[in-house]
Amino acid sequence: MPPVIIQGGMGAGVSNWVLARAVSRRGHLGVVSGTAMDAILLRTLADGDPGGHYRRALEAFPIPKIAEDILDRFFKAGGRADGEPYPNLPLHRRVMKPWQDHLIVLANFAEVFLAKEGHDGDVGINLLTKIQIPNLPSLYGAMLAGVTYVLMGAGIPKEIPGALDLMALHEPATVRLEMQSGTGADDEVLTFDPMKMWGDAIPIDLTRPAFLPIVASNSLATMLARKSTGRIDGFIIEGPTAGGHNAPPRGGGEINERGEPVYGDRDVVDLAKIAEIGLPFWLAGGVGSPEGLQVARAAGAAGIQVGTLFAFTEESGVLTDLKHDVVSQVRNGGVDVLTDGRASPTGFPFKAVELAGTISQPGVYESRTRVCDLGYLRSVYRREDGRLDYRCASEPVGTFVKKGGDIAETVGRKCLCNALLANIGLGQVREDGARELPLLTSGDELKNLGRFLGDRDTYSADDVLDFLLS
Ligand SMILES: Cc1cc2nc3c(=O)[nH]c(=O)nc-3n(C[C@H](O)[C@H](O)[C@H](O)COP(=O)(O)O)c2cc1C
Structure with a gap:
């Protein structure tokens, strides 16, 4: 039976194993975010792994020497000294050192392992197609x-179904590496060969997970159903009110007086056409209510995918103080969500909660010294000498321009990588003592959170499920 409610994947670390487990144990689909899981695991281990959860998961990893090696490198009993920076990871590249791939496999294994503890329900993982390099090892670890x-979502994951088929048999998988301003003649690929990890050990049997692409248009759904390299099991149809990154409007570059991209009729998905494809689908974006569920079911959907309501539950990875601030602001009627067309270096619109103490506030971000030390959102390009290199519109402007980037691209861009890790209490501390500040994302639905909250200050994933099903 397909799930009725999907708790949407929320990166980085917002939909963590605690949240996903709480949803899955109720028979719905809890989804962990796989985004930046290697940094999340590394930083948690550097903090002494409070509660010992990740160490418990790593103990269950089927190739013990790989888990031991990562623990030797990064686990710090008792955690970091006050003000001590987290260790930096080398940034992802097309070909990485084996231990970098191992860390990605392990981190995603651990998150799914913990989300599955104590029940027999389904657990999902969410990844962004655009963050290309870690995707294959992340998927293998989760499997x-x-x-x-x-x-x-966040791209066209047409080659992932075939990669899942192969990796379920521990066979090498390959996907095309998408290049920025490529000539069209580029044929670089990303390859992951599971057997390199196993050595002489005998691999365990794996099941190929169901694959649900997240799409914002009929044409993309139809194309994926016809042209993917393997089986598609259904679709998440996501509208522009959803939290996180949104698909850009199809109508072009119109923006409103707040600088937000304007969505129109062309962005409305024809659900009758989606139903014709013949696969189950779920609606996402502004449908996180009992009425939303009814509307979705009436349109032929199997159910809904909900993000915003779950993002501020007791179980989510967001720092408790930040959740508290959001709830207070909702109570005071003053919460606002801006669809920022500039902040994300990916160029996709990104929804930001306007909140004191975060880089959403005017002038706050400008005092940060630009640095790119996580690099998940870097694009790949080819240098004049033929070699591959990587650049991000949020990195230091001079570096970006030296790499052939257009200076206009850097305007208004923010370092989402560092801000998103700060949201979950894993923000970097700089040598001068400065701390990376958060930037919360949420769907437009946040404005309606008050109705659900009633007089509660906090609420749980159970409360959200009870509300949605009421
Ligand atoms: C805090 C937050 C982070 C999100 N991060 C991701 C993400 O990493 N990947 C993704 O596919 N969707 C992401 N989303 C979208 C959700 O998975 C979901 O589709 C969406 O929130 C549904 O709309 P709603 O917020 O109106 O319920 C995020 C949403 C929120 C609120």
């Missing part, structure tokens, strides 16, 4: 832990 659903 080693028995993930049953893979949900991917």
Whole structure:
């Protein structure tokens, strides 16, 4: 039976294993975010792994020497000294050192393993197609832990179904590496060969998870159903009110007086046409209510994918103080969500909660010294000498321009990588003592959170499920 409610994947670390487990144990689909999981695992281990959860998961990893090696490198009993920076990871490149791939596999294994503890329900993982380099090892790690659903948007994940088929048999998988301003003649690929990890050991049997692409248009759904390299099991149809990154409007570059991209009729998905494809689908974006569920079911959907309501539950990875600030602001009627067309270096619109103490506030971000030390959102390009290189519109402007980037691209861009890790209490501390500040994302639905809250200051994933099903 397909799930009725999907708790949407929320990066980085917002939909963590605690949240996903709480949803899955109720028979719905809890989805962990796989985004930046290697940094999340590394930083948690550097903090002494409070509660010992990740160490418990790593103990269950089927190739013990790989888990031991990562623990030796990064686990710090007792955690960091006050004000001590987290260790930096080398940034992802097309070909990485084996231990970098191992860390990605392990981190995604651990998150799914923990989300599955104590129940037999389904657990999903969410990845962004655009963050290309870690995707194959992330998926393999999640499959080693028995993930049953893979949900991917932010791009066209046409080659992922075939890669899942191969990796379920521990065979090498390859996807095309998308290059920025490529000539069209580029044929670089990303390859992951699971057997390199196993050595002489005998691999465990794996099940190929169901694959649900997240799309914002009929044409993309139809294309994926016809042209993917393997089986598609359904679709998440996501509208522009959803939290996180949004698909850009199809109508062109119109912006409103707040600088937000304007969506129009062309962005409305024809659900009758989606139904014709013949696969189950779920609606996402502004449908997180009992009425939203009814509307979705009436349109032929199997159910809904909900993000915003779950993002501020007791279980989510967002720092408790930040959740508290959001709830207070909702109470005071003053909460606002801006669809920022500039902040994300990906160029996709990104929804930001206007909140004191975060880089959403005018002037706050400008005092930060630009640095790119996580690099998940870097684009790949080819240098004049033929070699591959990587650049991000949020990195230091001079570096970006030296790499052939257009200076206009850097205007208004923010370092989402560092801000998103700060949201979950894993923000970097700089040598001068400065701390990376958060930037919360949320769907437009946040404005309606008050109705659901009633007089509560906090609420749980159970409360959200009870509300949605009421
Ligand atoms: C805090 C937050 C982070 C999100 N991050 C991601 C993400 O990393 N990947 C993704 O596919 N969707 C992401 N989303 C979208 C959700 O998975 C979901 O589709 C969406 O929130 C549904 O709309 P709603 O917020 O109106 O319920 C995020 C949403 C929120 C609120």
